[in-house]
Amino acid sequence: MDIWRWVSATKRELRQSGHGRLADLMSELPTLVCDDEHGRVEAVxxxxxxxARAARKPWVEVFIRHWALQSRVLHRYEAREHLADAVELLEFANREETRQCPQSICVVQDLAACYSCADGPGYVKERLAVASETLGRIDPSWPCFRCISIEHADALRDDELHAEALAFLQEQIDRAVEAGVSDVPRFVTARVGALLALGRVEEAWALMEDHEAEPEGGASREVDVELLRTRVLAALGRHAEAKEAMPSFEVVQPTPSHYEDYVEAIDALLEGGVLPNDWELGKQARTMMARAETNGAWFLATRLAAFATQWAVARGAFTVARAALEDTERLCGHLRKPERIGVDALRDAVERTADRAVPLLADDPEQVRASLPGEPEAALEILEHARRRWPEDEPLVVMQARGLAACGLEARAEAQLREHVEHHPDAELALTELGRILLAQGRHDALRALVEASMQGEGLRAQGLWLRASSHMRLDELDGAAQCLSELLRLDPDARVPRHRLASLELRRGHHAEALAHLDVLAQSLPPGEHDWDRMTAATIVGAWAQLRDSARRLELEFEGLDAEGPVDTPMGLCRVRFIEEDGTHNDYFAQRRSPVCARVIQMAGPKRPEHFADLVVFDAGPLNLDEKGDEKGDDQEDDGDDWIALFPVVHVVSPGGLRCWSLDGTHPGEQAWSSLEGALQAMGGVVDVRSDERYRHVDPDDGETELPGVFAYVCLPKELPATELHARLRALTEGWEHPLVWPEVVLELPAGEERERAMRWVEEISERYEL
Amino acid sequence: MTADPSLKQTKVDLAGLMKVLGEHLYSSPNVAIRELVQNAHDSCVRREVESSLPFEPRIEVSTDANAHTLSFEDTGAGLTDEEIERYLATIGSGYTRTLRDSGHEGLIGYFGLGFLSAFVISERIEVWTCSYQDPERAWSFSSRSGQSYVIQPAPARPVGTRVTLHLASRFEELSRARPVRALLERYCGLLQVPIHCGEGPAVNATPPPWRRDEPEPNPVRRRREALEVVRRFEPGFEPLCTLPVRSTPDDAVDVRGLLWIQDGATYGTSDNRNVSVFVRGMLINDDERDLLPAWAGFCGAVIESDALQPTASRESLQKDPTYQAVQACVRESLIEGLRGLASEQPAAWRTVLRRHNEALLGAALCDARLFDLLCDELTVPTSQGDLAVATVLQRSGGRLHVSQADRGGFEELLFRALKVPVVQGVRYGALPFCRTYAERRHGRLVMVGTQGGDRELFRRQTLPQDQTERLQAWFGGDSAEVVPASFAPEHLPLVVVPDREAELKQRIESDEADKRIASAVLGLARQFTGTLVERPLLRVYVNLGCEVIPALLDATPERAEAALALLRPLLGLLSEPEGDRPLMPIDEALAGYCRAVTQIARGEA
Known part of the structure; x- marks a missing residue:
């Protein structure tokens, strides 16, 4: 049975029945999986x-679910999350309507893979049974003959029966040859792995060199092959070449199926002395371990923890080694055969390191803190000893927690802090640090629980409220954040940062007067600063001109009207302003600054976007494009720092322009006629902006030769002007022109009916004739 | 018949080779034109290198539709009779190779097979040549089949070479100027030596923007010129805007060129990548799409890099480390270019976002920098239209509700009542984009219709046992687990959801599964379902925040019963429409409702 023939026939049939997109996705999905493009797999x-469900194609559904699991389980090792999916798919693929689907066989592999990813050696018996049972149902002509045979051999290898695995694979090759299949599988990577394990390195290399003959397996297989090549070369003692062949961590990191070979390869390179064993390597191992553990890939996670322990021991990082050992021991609890990990030997090694690591200490905790090295593992070693000597010193507890977090040991950092606060319920520094860790990890519920349980006491309440407010801010819960900050200010009216934060929040919530009140308080108690800019913003919105001028003076701004009264409205140069539109997207427009925090839009948006022309807006004076200022640009970029124009976010529209934009398109009627049209439109409250230049030209449709000057313009007119009236006025104003002008959007807005139909035909005809 | 003393045999099996060349090595017979221009070009370079006398390098390609000929004339080095023997008539020993091996840059050819490609399209080839080494003597070379050739002295002519192809009838269209000029513009537009064909300026008169010493100062004109150049290489779409490709001194290779974004709407996985590659000024391949990242299905590129190695056919490139370095450089240029576009050409940027929203959703998932650039620019499809994620968060109080159902289900009703947007997770890229947004920026992802999502939406509450039991009896009986909870909106008293795990457990552990699923694998599946607790297949969340429920719990048994007659039908109305075994069939629910209302109207309740 050739699954791919079925796939190809199905795609053809889907296309013929109008399901082209589904056919495309059927093509793309396996490619994306094999290329390790798992982000895009999730997108698709x-x-x-x-x-597939809408088209009522259960066979196609089996295909898609199988490939999704190939990505999620076989490549990404998300065994725990998708075990239920694999069981569901097995059940689905064995229903009456699906069991004949050729891909149904493969779902067996998805379920077996969940167990092999979770704890391969622990489920050898079951996996062998499943693979044998499945191989009994198919012959070598099935593509899954290859995959299931590999799964069978992997199970044997997980039981350390490498020679048996080799023999089994050879038997499968013979079976395929005997059956006369055109594309005999050679199982190169599986066999090389087994040969390496048996120490038959030369044979492994010979086979490796043959790998070209194996069919293409996409980018993922390329990485597998590179890792194996690294390991084989290292085993041959060719360490420099091995290092050359080694793929980078960035390549490997997204796909946990490469982790095991990767750490084996690293280990071989460390042994060869061609790679530095440093704290960053430790962090890599921890990153991979954490991912494997989250995924419920227990055996892999345990192996990674064991490697991390071993490497940390080798570089004398006792704290990290002990943490990794504890992880190894903890993770072993998930394994059916923990003896495979060799924890005892690791424990001995860690204890030996503990004897070695005795860093010198300063005489008091403050000195220790001041003289810590920058390298986090080294700092941790010192802190570990300092803590033993001054166990109650709170700043040391916090620094140790930060050091642990820097080495990727966040859970230990949390545990240390929790232990400290358990004995010292008023430990403000430790509680705050704990809160920060929870906040950084996005564990908002845990943070809330911490604050409710431990930060209600008098000295701690304000800190707790600050943490809760920060959590609400992260979740975009503005009301909750404002509530916490208000309560905080009741407790501590002099708290400046929270007051400033609350003022910004009130501005965002549209509570401008409240924002101004807070900013007034800040202006009274603080030297001039950012709060004065915010104060001017709030003051402009509520029309508090005295406060606006007060802050302007404090900031030593100078402009016309500074000493006058009433609104500030004086030209202050060009800027750009950013509007957030209804759907959340944004548009930027040029504007004329009229005060330090206010501007009038001078750029038309055009008929296709919301029109803001002539809007008078108040903005936040923190430019959004500071990073573009003074950047080194390439030679062909004419812009330089001097041309930089600030871009400000609009906070409030003080007075909308009330205009709507339409376009005019056609042949230029000559200066006089155009001026009179412009004059008439201006008399209607309009503003005209000619967008075209002398290069815009048409060919006269009458002779097909003469070039005519074109004109394309925007005209902004009061919103309330009805399209019917505008249409009639434009017709009257352009009557008698030799060549016509059209106004497509106006026509589209006409009330449905004969006039609209006629006008639309007219626009289409003119557009076609003049190639507008 | 007497053998002509000047008639000689070429030194290979040409008939066989022609077949190989025509059918396998070169994908298109047009390649012969490229190869002959290349020979002419290299000949001009050779003369510059070897001769101290000044001359004006020039290539003239001319056609004669009546005579069915195509000619290439150059002012290059020309050949002596001995060189004709050595280079024209011996496969694989082009002089260019000799010259390049001695360190001369600027030469294109390599394999010495170029001239032979001319035989693929010709019945007869004539060459007139005069070498700068011996300008007094000119030679002609002619060959009919390629198998044998004649060399003889020719009338005096200027230094240089003229090659005339008498085209085979299948290729007669190449004796017309227009298609030939188009081919020349395409293949040879970047060569240094001026190439003329028909009327008008040289086909390569204007160097591409990346070759210029001084960039065009006017930004509008600069953009327009760049667009004009890339239009020549983009057959499928109008380019929206261009972005420069330029390697930095830190890059392993030197690459220059232009990228463009296509003005055709794409969907998520559309792949319209289109890449033309020039090596030493000659177009090698116009379908080298792998040089662009896989996520860039909406882009095209024309690039030039002399570090790339063409394969023998010179129609594709060797996939070596240099190729990978060029790939990396193009990717970086694209990402940087998009960043620059956002700040420098906002109008074009908006159009790019509008046209390629879905494709960019996918791209953002592949590169963290793109995600940062795009996360607040793109929209995701929601029940309230396409919205930026920030807007979804704002409207939903910091949560990102994502549904994987097409439509329907209690969720739709729930969210309609809540008036918050629900992201349509079944549309391309929407779900992982939201997930990444929640992870990297802020917000909480709630997967509607999953157990985790249900936990988020329906916060469990504890009640005294007797009240819990009453609720169980009223709304669950034996067929559903009743969970006291509180959830919004507060005017929704209850919601019925299926318990997928309980359903799965029942199916896998049934005897019927033994009949249809093989035993070993079924055993494995049952290891999983064995860990699940046995529960009813449906779950009813009862909303304690809705005034109806506390009122019911406080009511006398008679009043409660009357109210329940009105409330219970909701179990049928608020269930998933596709549930296998509804808690209350819809007809029963409606009948119950009618009965209750009738009783109230008649004063019987």
């Missing part, structure tokens, strides 16, 4: 599944 799968 929900849509493909929904299309």
């Amino acid at each position: 799968v929900p849509e493909a599944l929904a299309l």
